[in-house]
Every structure is written in C-alpha cells, then in structure tokens.
Amino acid sequence: MASHLPYDHRKLGRELDLFDTDPLIGAGLPYWLPAGAAIRHALEEYVRELERKAGYQHVYSPVLGKRELYEISGHWEHYRDGMYPPMTVGPAADGRGSRGEDAAGQVVLRPSLCPHHAVMYRSRAHSYRELPLRMAELGGMYRAELSGVLGGLTRARSIQLNDAHIFCAADQVRDEAAAALKMIRQAYWSLGIEPARCRLSLAGPSAKYVGSQQLWDQAAAVLRDVLQGAGVAYEEEAGEAAFYGPKIDVQVADSAEREASLSTVQVDFYQPERFGLEYVGPDGGRHRPVMVHRSVVGSLERAVAHLIDVHGGSFPPWIAPVQLVVLPVSDAQRPQAEVLVDAAIEQGLRAEMPADGSLGARIRAHRLVPYQAVIGAAEAKVGEVSIRLRDGRKLPPVRIAEALSQIIRHVASHSPELWPAAP
C-alpha cells in the first residue's frame, strides 16, 4: 500500500508558512508559524476530545526529570544514546560546586513520558475499581538525534508527543489495546491518511530487551490477538520492539518512501515492576498493574509532516489553517463581509477577509482555503451568500446564518471530505 506521496513537507512547509528552522535556534528544533500552529492546535483539540470521550484523564508533567528516574525506568541503561547529556543544577551535594559528578542531583531532558506517568500513578493509592486508569498527556520530549539526520519536522530533537499510559489489570490489556487501535483507525479516517503498513514489533537477539521471555510472549500474543480481531493485515518484525515490551506500530511513508512509526500500542510489564506499581484487588491484596503505552497520532511534528506529504496544502476542512475566506466583490460589500467574518470567528471558525486585489486574484491566492464566500451586490441586498468549495463546486446561495451553520456542522464532524455528499 505504501505509495510515493506527491508532496515534500520540508519544501511545502516553508512555502505555505507552516514551520521553519533557524540555525540560531538550532538544527532539529523547528518552530511553528501561525498557519502551522493553527493545524497543530486543531489536531491537539481533536485528539484531546477523542481521548476525553474514551475515558482518558489528562495530566501535565515536567519535561525534565532526575537521572535516577530514568535509571529506574531502564531508559538510562537501554536508551542513553538517544538522550541528552545530564545537567548538574546548582552546587553538588558535597558543597564544593563540582559539576557533572553528583549523579543524584543531575537532571535530564526526558526521552519519553512513561516514567513521569508511572511515578504519578504511584503517588496515589489505587483500587481495582479505578482500573483501567487512562492517563494522557500531550507533552514535550527530547531526542539527541545526530545533526546529520535532522530535517524538517520528521527528524527533530524537540518533539511534542500525543501520549497516554493505561494502567490496568492483566485481563483488561486486550480490550484496552483493541480500543486504542480502534481510536487510531478513527483518527486516520478524519485525517484522510492511510498507514503504509502495520507492524507487530518484537524483541530481537540484542541484549537491550529486558524482562522474562514468558512475559514477552504473553504480551506479543495479546497484541497479535488484537490485530487479528480487528482484521488488520500486519507483519511481524524482530528487533523493532521497545526495550520494555512488544508493540503494534502503525507505519507511514514519506514522499521519499522512508518509513516511520506514527502511532503505536505497546504492552509493558517491566516498568510497573521497576516502579513498584500496585493496586488493591477485589481480594484486598496488592497486585501489579500492566502499562499499555499508546499514541494515536504520534508526535505532532511527524503527524503534521505526514499531513503535508499527503494533502499538500489542501487539508481536510477541520484542520485547514484558514477555513473560510470572505470575498466581497467590491468595496460596497465590505461591511457585510466584515459581519460574516466576525460571526464566523465568533462561532469558532478560522476565517479572514483578504485586503485588496481583484476578485480573481483574491480567489487564486486563497485557492487552498476549503470555503470561499463571495458576496456581490445581489447577495448583499438579500443577506445571502454563495459558498464556493476549494474544488470549484459552488453551493446555492443561502442566508448567511444558514451558510455558517452548514459549514460549522461539517467541520465539527471531522470528516476528511470537503463537503457532505448529497443525500
């Protein structure tokens, strides 16, 4: 299914003023311009709402953590190459101010959110009645990628991850992993994207994989079952697992047919053990929860890069940086046009009215905007508007309030289509 995609996100990202980088900020540290930030914001809101409806609770945690946190999680031992060097903050415990020697006081930029969430789970007592406890965060993490491989949004050193950890009983893992996979498929529909393939990533011969073989086999069997239950075609691949457990990876390909994992569902028996996580079971005894790690759209950087690769600038209406452009035919219709823009913004749409230029030039300049409202003398007189769609279709003129509510209804459906099909 992997196809050669028509667009290159690095080139288009600059042309469409979505994001950029500057050597003074640093390689691999992209910044988001207003149009790119609008896309990212729409995506963040969408995922947060999807998660809220699925019973996730959102949290925030700091992007720094003590080195010891990652020693306990196993990242320090098994993932250190991908991490930034630790920083020593303030004088060391010996009072002599030596830097870099007091490991206990060192902090690192986090390479993942899991350890923070494990500690947050541990900070409160939990009963089996609270499980599955679904903790979600859209948070920053940092990877010390080599400068030679950095580029655009896909190889970045600063990453915003749509992440969540589900703490659950062993017999709940299957349903939680299946629900996460379903959520991923729903999001892909809304985003108008398709995976290149699904991969069941298993341990390889390397020594980096931790924990007992029996638990790895058990976790892999659950994920296999989930994939088969969902009727998803997949390939098994040894050596692609996380160091703490096997995972389902939803792979996407970029315009150069390089493949990368966007979404993931992982089963982890290891970190709950390392952090001593517990819940009180129906028997009154203490039990160990399992951690399901999952990401619906992956990092915002990679997700938006892929959206650009797939759609060019013609994004699904709910993600488009500008959703409605209002075009008065002449200056006489400007007052009505302003009323429409204000009403659209007030009702939650990203709308604008371009300054000067001929009508044709203004239409061309906004050809990627899904909806164009042209207001001429005839429309202004009767308080109506005719909406042109980005693909050239023209809807019949309707009252301004009706046009707005039609657009808002369609945008709120998170459909990848430009307009609902005629009934």
Ligand SMILES: [Zn+2]
């Ligand atoms: Zn995790």
